[in-house]
Amino acid sequence: MKKLLSLFTFMLFATVLLNSCRNPAYEMNVLFDADVIKYKATLILKGAAGETLPANITVEAAGQDAASIYDFSGTKKIYAPAGVITLGVTPKDIPTASKTLAFNVKITAPGYEDKNIEMTIAENQFSQVIEVTMLKTVLPTEASVVKIVEAALSPTGATTAPISIVTPVNGDVEQSTSITVPTGTQFKDAAGNVIVGSAVTAQAINFDPSDPLSVELFPAGSLSSSNVVLPNGQTGEAFFLPAGFTDIQMFVGGVEVKNFTNPISISIGLDPDFRPQATGLPLAVGDKLGIYAYRTEVGQFTYEGEGTVALVNGKLTVTFSTNHLTVFIVGDVVVKPASCLDPSLTFSAPWMTNGATEPMTLEIYDTSDKLLATGPTIVSNGKVEVLTGLPSFAVKFKLINNAGKVLASGNITDPCAGGNINVTVDNPGSNVQSISLILNVKCPNKGFIIVPNFDLFYKPAGAPASAYTLLGTTSQGVLRTTLLTIGASYDFRATWNNQIKEVKGRTITSADMSTVVGENDFLGDKSPAFNKSLLIEACKGF
The missing domain is CATH 2.60.40.1120 (Carboxypeptidase-like, regulatory domain)
Incomplete structure (x- = not known):
């Protein structure tokens, strides 16, 4: 891995010092993956309301084959510069015809809902791109609303009166979730210990399952999951058809509440256009729907029971009791056959x-x-x-x-x-127009080497950073795209490890934007001899 980092360091050095009148493709050499890592997956994070994500995003690989997953720079620590996560599979554990790798990617950012993304990498699936939508918990979207309530507690940490939390309705989200915590209820942490504090802060996010954005905001980022505990107690793969879902969190003294000493009541408003799989007819009073809970920390859905649809304040609703907090989903689940x-x-x-x-x-x-x-x-x-x-x-x-x-x-x-x-x-x-961006690297005394793959993002020159979108993934140093136009100027961005590299205001001058980096190039104020010494070090082992 050291030789790959050395090569990247040289290329980064080269791109920074290039004269602006050089071939624009010369400055696109901004990201080099480990050639020894053949399997790559890119996760592109975005804010649900179009906002810029914070820089301090934490990423962790977990689950069955997590030991085989690395940041594509070769480190076990996984980075998300500019909201882009690039993962690789260690060469000794590559997928085979009889072994598809399965793992989870846990993503946390301050002030955002945690994400736990299920992923698989199959044989010959060398590259994949996944978009992950992050929801800022206090920020409403076209598919979600939020309600935050604070209530005083007794010296023993118990409620002194019933606490009611009701999410608002608006033109985007017409359904509501209501939660009632009874008097005398104490709050417990993940270990089952009673939390003593002067007040409890409760937050409920309600989602409109009829809005297309809700598909991206659904737990795990997908309506499909391979980790569902079904009504028969077996764990299998299933597809969710939600009629309603909500995420409820509570905190006492900064400690997250997981359980209660008394059951609480939850009522989830339902999509009136939902059609149960059992009938295929419009949702009606008396219909039965499944209730599932999702635990983000383990990435698992669990069947909680069955709810009966009732009319509450003129709206179709399912009400149930629970002694724990999580994401709750009401609707149908279609089991996927093993075959x-x-x-x-x-x-x-x-x-x-x-x-x-x-x-x-x-x-x-x-x-x-x-x-x-x-x-x-x-x-x-x-x-x-x-x-x-x-x-x-x-x-x-x-x-x-x-x-x-x-x-x-x-x-x-x-x-x-x-x-x-x-x-x-x-x-x-x-x-x-088909534009070719081709990079060749010539190592001293070895000739040309194959440049490993990398992802490149672009936007019109001068557009805001939020306009960056994926241009494509190179293959052995070549990226041919139909998204660029001769005569137009663009900004380009790529990432490596925890670094971000941008090249701005570059004009596409021809359909063939090829370049060679070799030992005789004169980069900025550095002589070819100096560059040769850098290349000799960077190319060791190739």
Whole structure:
């Protein structure tokens, strides 16, 4: 790993000192992955309300195969510079035909809901990109509202009167969650100890499951989970269809409350357009829905019981009692059969010439056009995309480019039948240009080496930092894209370890933006001899 860090250090040095009149691609050499790490996964974090995320984000790999997961810079400590997490698989534990790696990525940021993302890496799945939406707990969104209440406690830490927390309703979120904590209730920490303090702070976030954003805000960032404790007590894979869900947290003296000495009552307002799987009819009084709890710290959903739909203040609601706090979900859960085989899409896009790629958004809907999943995919002509995490019932898909235009759509009648679906990706109709960014590194006495892969982000020159979006992932030093235009200027950004590198105001001057970094290059005020000595050190072991 030391030699890879040395090479990156040299390249970072080179890009900083280059004269601005040099080939713009010369300054795009900003991120180098470990060539020995063949499998890469990128998680791109974003704020639910479009806000800038804090810098002090903590990331941890956990679960079954966590020991095989590293930051792509080669360290066990995982970083998230500019909200980008890049993970790699240690070479001694790469996935095989009989072994798909499974692990969780735990993400915490001050003032935000914790995230625990389930991930898998299969054989030949060398690269994947996942978007993770982070919710600031005090900030409402188009799909969520929040209510915070503080109440005084007795000297023993007990409530002296009932505490009521009711989330507001507005034009975006028309359902409400209400919580009642009875008089004389004490609060317990994760170890079961009673917490003594002068006051309790209670926070409830209620979500509108009919809003498309709620799919991204759902626990674990997906409606699909492989870690669901079902009504029969068995743990399996399932797909959630929520009619309502809420996240409730309480603190006494800064200590998080996990349990109570007395049961509390929770009423969750339901989406009136929800249709239970059992009937297929509009939700009605007397319908039965499952109640599940999600524990973020372990990334597991657990069946809590069954609730009966009632009419409360003119709105459909499920009320239940509990002695613990967590995220609660009311709705249907569709179990995925163990025999289920994931289908795949093969993209046909002959207008994407010379191996050009373009990040697009793949959306999954049910047959009534309710959004079930959304996420980025990097499209190229002939690429095969395996669809994981689908439900077992019929779905539809849409492929949408960055301009919001639907370039492909189709149906998947049986998502558990496996097989391949050929998808024709329409030409967007504009003057598509294929721009090649090619980097060659020439090591002294060794010749050219293969440059490891890296992710590159871009935005129009001078646009705010929030405008950065994924341009693509290089393959052996080559990135061909249809997103850049000759004559236009862009800012570029990439990350490595905990470092951020930006190159601003670079103009694309031709379709072929190739460059070579070698021992005879004169970089800034540094002589070729000096650069040769750096390259000799950086290229050791290649």
